[in-house]
Amino acid sequence: MDPAFVESVLGVGRFLAATTLLLLLTVPTAFIVGQLELKIIALMQLRYGPNRVGPRGMFQSAIHGFKILAKEDQTPDRADVPVFTLAPWMVFMAAAMSMLVIPFAPGLVAFDSDIGVIYFFAIIGLSVVGMLVAGWASYNKYALLGGLRSAAQMVSYEIPLTLSIVGVVVLTGTLSFTHIVEWQLEHGWAVIWQLVGFPIFFIAAAAEINRTPFDMVEADSEIVAGPFTEYSGMRFGFFYFAEYVALFIMCGILVTLFFGGWLAPWPFPAQLDGFAGTVYGLIWFFLKTYLFVFIAIWVRATLPRVRVDQLMGMAWKALLPLALINLFVTAAVVLIFKL
């Protein structure tokens, strides 16, 4: 047989296997992040949190998942049914597909693209379409307000988010996440070079995935649940899943871009060879990612929510100029010192 044909068939098979594995990975990820959120917020609020289902309440969020599966799936009378049905799927797929380009360990990446960074921001930005149409199709005023809020918020925060990344891209000279991590193996973690870029990315990422203090989209004391108001059953479950998966992915990308991805911190050897190296990298990647997940949950337990006009003001008046200055300084440093 033609070796090129075999190669392409193998490539398609490999891609399908990786996609399936990642889709399967989203389920435990959502459960673990959800469980962490329940437990950590309980810890900060001086209460026990879930402690009945399984040892130390470990299966509480899994039970939440099953409960959602068992619930009746309702569609409002005057909803735009096809769009209403598609919207949760779009939001969930945007979160799941963006997982493809994350390098979990050396060689362990589903889609090692040269334009991984562009792919990632293109795909994660799709979730805004899902939110907007969910708000529109629900035929509910709260949902409509939430959908429009999500569109305004996510579109504004895409810009500082992307600009803060361009700093890293200019520094490393590549758009591939794997190469960015490899650059950090030689030059040290990018956060050292991007002291302004990292906080901008962290704030903008929190706004991009609707985490407190930027959870305008589903501000429960104002607009009930925003675009998700009319959703029930597994359709709501997809939004719920997507939210936690997006939190994990954003923290994973943050670790990859600024904190050396799979690289171990200083006293440990940065990287090992062979199969042990893969496991070693995986462990460090997940440790660092869940550290940032913890910080995001900590922020949620502590801070109140900003108002919608303050949110937009911050994006355009503070983060965007800062990101531009950061990009300019980074580019100047790269030019002058020929990094």
Add this chain to the structure above:
Amino acid sequence: MTTTKSRPAPEPPADPEEPRIPDPIALDALATAAPRQEYFGFDIVPPPDRPPQTEREVEVYTLGDGEMLVNMGPQHPSTHGVMRLVVKVRGEVVIDIDPVLGYLHRGIEKLCEEATYTTVLTYVDPMDYMSAMHNEHAPAIAFEKLYGITAPRRAEYIRALVVELNRVFSHGLMMGFLALDIGGLTPILYGFINRDEVVEMLAAISGQRMLFNFFRVGGVNFDTNDEFMNRLGRWRANVLDNVEMNEKILTENEIFRARTRGMGTLTAKQAIDLGVSGPNLRASGVPFDVRKAHPYCIYNELEFDVITHPEGDTYARYMQRIAELKQSIHLIDQIVDKMPHGPVQAQVPGIIRPRPGRAYAAIESPRGLYSVYAISDGGPNPYRFRMRDPSFISLQVMPKLMPGHLIADTMAIMASLDPIMGGVDK
């Protein structure tokens, strides 16, 4: 039970032979209503459209270009009970607001008119359920005036002690609810932890956790006991630290300040014109406190100043409550120091029959001037029993405060006014 009250005779039962003439207006409305819908085999007849009744309703419910009515409540997560706000918005900006009340009306005033003077004190507890002790305090004073007795000195001190404890947890929870409406999840839990300590303490003295039923005409139900005093001592040892911990999350928080400063400013003139009282009035700079202006109970023997904040915005109302919370703790110290010995209940018969007359009593509840007007006709139950609830008065300033702010601020402003719907709807 015999009453001298004149009540209308019940209508005679309808004659079954007489043909029933349908109301032509109702028929007309049915004919023009929406087509019939079916729900599991039952016909549903939607209610006819209700035309606006007043000029104000015409103003609120007439939509201009780009405006939309959003119906918040009565099942909205943050309307503090069952309250409905019809909010007219243009985009996110609130143009007008129409509070709709009455979803929690239980007819408590009427129930009280059917009850004896002693049992009235059990009915008034669930009105303003965040300050049940204050609810009992006002009618107790009014009935004592009617009957012409005074409570023993020790009973007065215990009363002052429990109402100040109640004020502490009510203000503590208000901080939490305000934070919750702004999106902070944690302060409400800290507020409830502090409330739980106080409530367990009050349960030790009264026997119940929420609706205490502690006051009696001519005294209080129980004297203090060891468990109460132990809990009081333990609570007092760390309450200021706990309040500070709660405050640390909010007071200096940049987001909280940005969300509350300059929001919903109530001027002193507006507040006086609309009859606002309590912390909301004092946060607008008017030094009126019933405890100081018309001393009742033992408040003229205690040292305290009327705290005011001049700004009148949401942040000032929040700071006002924290200051008053600390002031209440200071008052509790004084009360415990000065508490005399003696009986806690005056001699009163089981069924009280005051001479015909009328009495008025006003107290300072956590939400403002809380007063009772009772008329006796010589019978065992009050002829007329009326309560002025400060939450109800506070709600009427909302249409003045909210236009021009965003939807997000309506909830913050409402939480800062601290209405309790149980008291509003009675």
